[in-house]
Amino acid sequence: MAGETGVSPSASESGIQPAPAARLVKGPGLLLVWLYGVMSVGAVSRSVYQIATEYDRAPLAYSLSAIAAVVYAFITYTLFRGGERARRAALVCCAAELVGVLTVGTWTLADPSAFPDATVWSDYGMGYLFIPVLLPVTGMLWLRRARR
DSSP states (O other): OHHHHTOOOOTTTTTOOOOOOOOOSSTHHHHHHHHHHHHHHHHHHHHHHHHHHHGGGOHHHHHHHHHHHHHHHHHHHHHHHOSHHHHHHHHHHHHHHHHHHHHHHHHHHHOGGGOSSOOTTGGGGGGGTTHHHHHHHHHHHHHHHHTO
């Protein structure tokens, strides 16, 4: 009766299902989302503890660790969510993360006195086996490839 009322049937009434969101958590993407998840937990745990117990000692370092935690959590969420919009958001966040890691990494080497304690991104993530500098590069490569 859709033709009579001028209203087309919905996708579920016509038997056509909307296309599922493109999965980003497949193949190397699964490892990527796992690593971002681990980094999220590590950065959140570290920053919450440091801010709660010794914020006065190094407020800049601990605040930057909290920012890193938020970035990691958002990228983990977007990778898990999937879809083109999430892929683009994750790509932008990975680029911003790389800029952050390079900026903070260089800053900690150029002016160590500004950081009485390390951040997640200090010395380009040396305290985390350089994963913070490698992860966004790997993420951007994967997300560009996942678009195809």
